[in-house]
Amino acid sequence: MPEVPDRQLTIYFGSQTGNAEELAGKTAKLAKKFNLQAKVVDIGDVKPENFADTKRVFIITSTWGEGEMPDNAESIWLSTCEQNPSLGSVNFSICAIGDTSYDEFCKAGLDWDAKFNQLGATRVHDIQLCDVDYEPAWESWANSALQAMSDLDTGTITVDESEVVAETTTTQASAVATSGEASEELAALMAGDRSLAILFGSQTGNAAGLAEKTAKLAADYGLVPKVYDMDGFDTSTLATHKRTLIITSTWGEGEMPDNAESLWQTVNTQGPSLSGVHFSVCAIGDTAYDEFCKAGVDWDEKYQSLGASKVHDIQLCDVDFEPPWSLWVAEALPKIACVDSSGTLQIELLEQMKAYGNSSDDEVVSGDYAPGVINKTELTVTLEIFRYCPTAAESGWDTVVCAIPANASIQDMLTAVKNNVDGSLTFRAGDGTGSPTSGVRVNGRLVLADSTSISDVISADGRIKIEPLSGYPVIRDLMVDYSRFEENRIKAKPWMSSSPREGEYLINGMAVGVMESEDAVKLHTASDVMSYQLVHSMSDTVAYDSKYEGPGIHLQRWNRVNDPRSSEKYKNSLIASLNHPTGVWG
Structure with a gap:
């Protein structure tokens, strides 16, 4: 088996809310620029002696409560303090996340720093203490600490020959995007302006969250994204954003979310020319409503009518919006990344752009971030x-x-x-x-x-x-029959049936319903259910009473009863059904 220079780096994370895990993944990506092979490891999945398995170690950890370890780090911390393994061959650095409003600021990170030093490990870079706005401090630490790790000569390691062949093949494959005549065109494209505007219209935060995720992924295609809240956005600058993605929800009966209404009315009134703009829209809605994703469809049609060019078809997302958003962003980002600084779409470079985006990270994108391999x-x-x-x-x-x-x-x-x-x-x-x-x-x-x-x-x-x-009823093995549940749901008709209510008039004279934000939050919270089929099975009664409709149906009814938009006649019919012998109070 051949020997190769040891360029391995293990990044352990201790995380309570996901921030430290996110930074660990980002650090792993950044490590490639320093010719380091980084592996991200949940610190709760190792034993104390595993710390000595690699000669380069980072620990990125948050502090929980009053100076406590995050949950996933508590057990390994106690074991390390009991066993005190020798770490004389280990080079390390710590990045600690905390909150200066607490007395024990970054204590978990400080404890690990002191423990590794006590066990004989060599500190290659001072510990970095990060406050709640941790990104700038982390970035400074990561670049300096990675350089220090890269400069270390830790000898060689023995690897399986197939791994060397695989690594060589991967390197050659990724080089396709940076060599040859076509890649010179790609390089010219990447050398110009790479700004990307991501506008979001959001009522409950879902569209805003997807906008932030999209921005993180956009960097893989050499784009410089900026997320804009539609509220207060300067309409006169729309035409200056040659690359624009719009992510918006729909509110009420096909209405714009509150933060998008003013911009929408201004665009309709002024009608600015968007002839040099390339765009795509991702719309979030609910198929239970007649005007499914109408806000997104309206923006899509408006941009086209103002002369903008659509690089990818609009994506309509139901309440389970993550999967369709993932499909949309995987196609829309590389396409819009092929728009050059003059506003020309160079679609012939699309395959190279996709290869470029994929080669920027060997790992699969999962969830919010593109982390290193989680061991x-x-x-x-x-x-x-x-x-x-x-x-x-x-x-x-x-x-x-x-x-x-x-x-x-x-x-x-x-x-x-x-x-x-x-x-x-x-x-x-x-x-x-x-x-x-x-x-x-x-x-x-x-x-x-x-x-x-x-x-x-x-x-x-x-x-x-x-x-x-x-x-x-069980069909076979673990597969059950949901048909009766679906029949009962259709009979229950748990969809919107509203009556005239208080509202406001928009600038164009259109009437729009209004609702207190507290009521809206309560409604969305009560309806935030991933599986009504699962809720149905939570009842002890449904297994013995085939006529009982079950909590999955009744919860949907009850949410409509509490919806101020529902008509009194509709509410009374729902309450009557809940009082029926097959209902929850029957």
Whole structure:
């Protein structure tokens, strides 16, 4: 096996709310510029002796409560203090996140810094203490500390020859985007203005959140994004943004969200020319409403009518907006990145731009950020699965012992069993985002199989028991029949039926309904349910009373009863249905 220079760096994160994990992922990406091979590791998944496995170590950690370790770091901290492993071969630096309003500012990071120093590790860069606005301090530390780590000569390591071949192949493949005649055109494109305007119209924060996520991903395509709140945006500057993405929700009966209304009216009144602008729209809505995604559709049509060029078709997103947004951003970003500084779309460079965007990060983008590889320990699981064969009318349990990463989902584990053990195993698969129909009962808990990790549900003795949801007929194995639930939902008609209400007149004379923000928040909070099918199974009654409609239906009714937009006649009919013998108070 060949020997290669040791360029490995392990980045451990201790995180309570996700900030430290985010910075760990960003640090891993940045490490590539310093010719370092970074690996991101949840500090809660290692043992004290693992700290000496690599000679370059970063710890990025937050502090929780009154100077306490974040939850995922508490156990390893206690073990390290008990065992005190020798770290004489380790070079390290710490980045600590805290809040100066607390007495024990950044104490968790300071504790790790002192402990590593006590155990013989060499500090290559002073600890960085970050306040709540942690990005600037982290960036300064990361660049300096990575340079210090890169300058270290830690000898060589022995690797499998196939890894060397794979790395060489990857390097050659990524070089395609930076060599040859076509890539000279790409380089010229990247050398000009790379600004990107991302405008959001948001009532509850969803569109604003997607705008921030889009901005983070835009950097992979050499773009310099800036997120703009539509509220207060200067209409006269619209034409100066040659690259524009619009992400907006729809409010009420096809209305603009509050922060977008003024800009919308001004654009309609002034009608500025947008002939040099390229754009795309992502619209968030709810198919339960007649005017689904109308605000986004209106912006899409308006930009076209003002002469702007659409680089990618509008994306209409239902209440589960993350999956369609992901599809949209994966296509819209590389296309709009092909717009040069003169406002010309060089679509012939699209494939190279996609390659450029993908080559900027070897890892898969997941969630909000593009982190380095998260190293999760492998668990040995004793899996008990309920089985039912409708042909033989027989049921029972299968027991399988398997080894699987702790961060794998329940669905990942079931898929592995289906592929490698028994191809007849039947279950409903989701898309990985918490699909409402992917519910199962795991160790007595009702969960969505495609978004629940094994580590969250496994028992102390390593056992996982999976059975179908109660309250539904079992079709086969873990698959249940939701048809009766859907029939009851259709009968319940839990969609909007409003009556005339107080409102205001817009500049163009159009009437628009109004609602107190507190009421709007309450309504959206009460409706923030990923799976009404799962809620249905939470009742002890549905398993024994086939006529009882269940809490999944009643919750939707009750939300409409509490909606001030609902007509009195509609509310009375809903209350009557709730008082019916099949209702919640029957």
